[in-house]
């Protein structure tokens with residue numbers, strides 16, 4: 001598996017402290033990141049592909065620094081944004097998936113086969129010729145996932161990938177996640193999809209307050225949130 005490491009990483013926006021002196025290494029297969037709204041989860045994963053830059057400390061992805069070697073890191077890391085509209089580029093669903101594969105040196109046939117396979121996998125075949133903007137929010141979310149998974153990146157980061165999906169599609173995504181060979185880092189409020197992950201980190205008040213197996217961290221988090229809600 002690839003290795004993502006944080007060495008004394010802090011992140012500030014203007015004067016606001018978001019992440020405070022985080023150090024950890026991620027080398028497990030499937031890693032979940034949980035925490036309250038605004039706790040810094042998206043900010044944390046955005047540091048991994050250089051979308052944000054640490055105020056101090058250092059992030060490394062397989063030894064590369066995402067802030068200084070963004071191009072190389074983005075070849076390794078596929079990032080699925082929480083807002084799928086951000087990722088839609090092309091006028092047809094099929095072309096949008098295909099767009100990710102351009103400049104990968106594949107033949108036209110090979111590209112088409114991969115696009116067809118991933119459209120099928122995500123249940124998008126029937127709407128392959130439609131414009132992405134005509135899709136429902138959930139279908140756009142599936143398209144965003146398909147467009148990243150088709151490239152086969154070494155690390156897949158998904159920021160709240162199931163927020164808009166119905167139960168059937170959540171189950172489907174959960175199955176797809178469990179079959180992926182690549183390292184997967186998922187930010188989610190949907191705790192069910194993280195049940196079978198290898199490791200869960202809980203971000204709270206700028207720090208990681210729990211880090212362990214889903215059996216340890218998810219019940220801890222559920223109890224903490226129940227207490228805070230009352």
Ligand SMILES: Nc1ncnc2c1ncn2[C@@H]1O[C@H](COP(=O)(O)OP(=O)(O)OP(=O)(O)O)[C@@H](O)[C@H]1O
Pocket residue numbers: 013014018035036037038039040041042043044
């Ligand atoms: N580009 C930015 N400029 C200024 N502040 C930002 C920026 N991005 C995030 N923040 C702030 O950082 C804090 C953490 O935001 P972040 O999106 O990382 O939280 P989150 O845990 O992913 O939240 P949610 O669960 O609601 O998606 C918030 O207070 C947010 O306002």
